[in-house]
Amino acid sequence: MLIKEKSKSLFAKAKKLIPGGVNSPVRAFKAVGGDPLFIKSAKGAYLYDEDGNKYVELINSWGPMILGHANEEIEHAVIETIKKSPSFGAPTDAEVNVAELIIDMVPSIEQVRMVNSGTEATMSAIRLARGFTGRDKIIKFEGCYHGHGDSFLIAAGSGVATMGTPDSPGVTKGTAADTLTAPYNNLDAVEELVQKNKDQIAAIIIEPVAGNMGCVLPKKGYLEGLRKICDNHGIIYIFDEVMTGFRLAKGGAQEVFNVMPDLTTLGKIIGGGMPVGAYGGKKEIMKYVSPEGPVYQAGTLSGNPIAMSAGFVMLNHLNTHGEIYSNLDDIATRIINGFNVNLSKVGKNYTMNSIGSMLSLFFTENEVSDFESAKTSDTDLFGRYFNAMLENGVYIAPSQFESLFLSTSIDERIADLIIEANLKSLERIL
Ligand code: HOZ
Numbered sequence: 329m330l331i332k333e334k335s336k337s338l339f340a341k342a343k344k345l346i347p348g349g350v351n352s353p354v355r356a357f358k359a360v361g362g363d364p365l366f367i368k369s370a371k372g373a374y375l376y377d378e379d380g381n382k383y384v385e386l387i388n389s390w391g392p393m394i395l396g397h398a399n400e401e402i403e404h405a406v407i408e409t410i411k412k413s414p415s416f417g418a419p420t421d422a423e424v425n426v427a428e429l430i431i432d433m434v435p436s437i438e439q440v441r442m443v444n445s446g447t448e449a450t451m452s453a454i455r456l457a458r459g460f461t462g463r464d465k466i467i468k469f470e471g472c473y474h475g476h477g478d479s480f481l482i483a484a485g486s487g488v489a490t491m492g493t494p495d496s497p498g499v500t501k502g503t504a505a506d507t508l509t510a511p512y513n514n515l516d517a518v519e520e521l522v523q524k525n526k527d528q529i530a531a532i533i534i535e536p537v538a539g540n541m542g543c544v545l546p547k548k549g550y551l552e553g554l555r556k557i558c559d560n561h562g563i564i565y566i567f568d569e570v571m572t573g574f575r576l577a578k579g580g581a582q583e584v585f586n587v588m589p590d591l592t593t594l595g596k597i598i599g600g601g602m603p604v605g606a607y608g609g610k611k612e613i614m615k616y617v618s619p620e621g622p623v624y625q626a627g628t629l630s631g632n633p634i635a636m637s638a639g640f641v642m643l644n645h646l647n648t649h650g651e652i653y654s655n656l657d658d659i660a661t662r663i664i665n666g667f668n669v670n671l672s673k674v675g676k677n678y679t680m681n682s683i684g685s686m687l688s689l690f691f692t693e694n695e696v697s698d699f700e701s702a703k704t705s706d707t708d709l710f711g712r713y714f715n716a717m718l719e720n721g722v723y724i725a726p727s728q729f730e731s732l733f734l735s736t737s738i739d740e741r742i743a744d745l746i747i748e749a750n751l752k753s754l755e756r757i758l
Contacts, residue, residue: 334378338366353487360711360726370397372737383723386732391571392596396737402600402641409637423631429643433578436588440608442631446570446595447475449605452625453591457531457564459623460616467532469512471541471699474568483509485540490727512698515553531564536581539571539731541702542688543681551587570595576684600638656685666747674754685734716753
């Protein structure tokens with residue numbers, strides 16, 4: 329049994345001071361039972377909690393720690409930058425360098441604006457789409473999560489799906505009415521919405537690979553089909569690549585599927601783990617952003633020098649080490665094959681979804697291709713699996729409705745530890 333005394337007492341104190349004891353809901357372990365672990369440090373593939381327990385880590389800060397924790401190059405860049413003062417609220421060369429790299433790496437981005445989180449990026453991108461088209465409505469997909477902006481808390485995935493409140497109170501009826509939703513992977517449903525709301529849709533926003541209902545892949549032709557609908561109806565096509573950007577490939581999901589959006593939102597990884605986000609795309613649209621254009625968006629910490637210096641090292645490393653992606657694929661394949669062997673050993677045909685270094689094991693034998701099918705997963709069983717994995721030294725996302733993310737710090741030996749933990753955990757819970 330894990331010793332969790334310090335985590336327990338910190339959580340008891342936190343609950344008095346912070347709503348639910350956490351600063352982001354999924355962290356509370358509500359969906360899986362038990363108390364959250366308070367993390368003290370992490371290095372490479374390993375996480376250490378306040379009680380001194382050590383875990384192999386498969387969350388990786390929900391994506392950005394693709395090079396593993398406490399990468400020394402990033403650490404050095406942050407320390408050197410901090411010595412010159414953490415914030416100016418004025419332009420720096422670091423933000424220009426990061427912008428240049430993003431534009432170089434992401435095929436559809438011609439101009440980019442830095443913000444402080446993925447939520448800010450998606451909120452700003454739809455404001456821009458509305459300003460550019462002069463239309464109010466947007467289409468999003470059930471189970472996709474684009475941060476906690478009001479417009480996106482409709483049929484949302486991630487924490488809201490985990491807590492069972494996909495439509496949050498506090499979102500006004502007016503805002504909710506402007507957000508139309510369709511099932512993921514269903515082109516007919518989108519076509520129907522567009523026909524019913526002719527000339528009213530400003531944007532279609534999608535996670536080109538969903539990571540917030542667990543990992544769910546687009547069906548063949550789906551992203552292309554949405555592109556066509558957008559072209560036919562003057563709708564801005566937005567890829568939310570906060571999770572997939574620089575993770576599935578240097579150029580993200582748009583490079584992998586060769587489908588180009590008009591706007592892209594980015595987060596997390598472009599700050600090497602520091603708080604950051606960005607939105608970018610076609611120049612003709614981006615020039616509508618203030619001060620060049622009329623669509624207002626601003627922020628004192630936008631392009632913050634520490635986030636930019638960490639992000640530059642991260643992106644530059646990914647840009648100059650293309651082999652990272654095939655290495656991550658090899659490790660992912662090893663883990664997925666291992667899990668599948670384990671599943672046959674325990675006589676189950678549960679669904680594994682994966683692409684590159686993103687993966688999910690769903691506790692259902694159904695194909696998982698949208699939010700409805702994701703919800704057929706046995707979430708009680710998932711909760712037991714989560715706790716068994718912890719006991720076996722592997723820290724996975726405390727929700728069925730989140731993807732797992734691998735890092736380059738996971739070598740074959742660590743992958744085999746994960747596979748072994750998976751078998752022991754399945755044997756324990758079934
Ligand atoms: N909703 C976030 C991932 N999809 C989790 C954020 C966090 O708890 O850090």
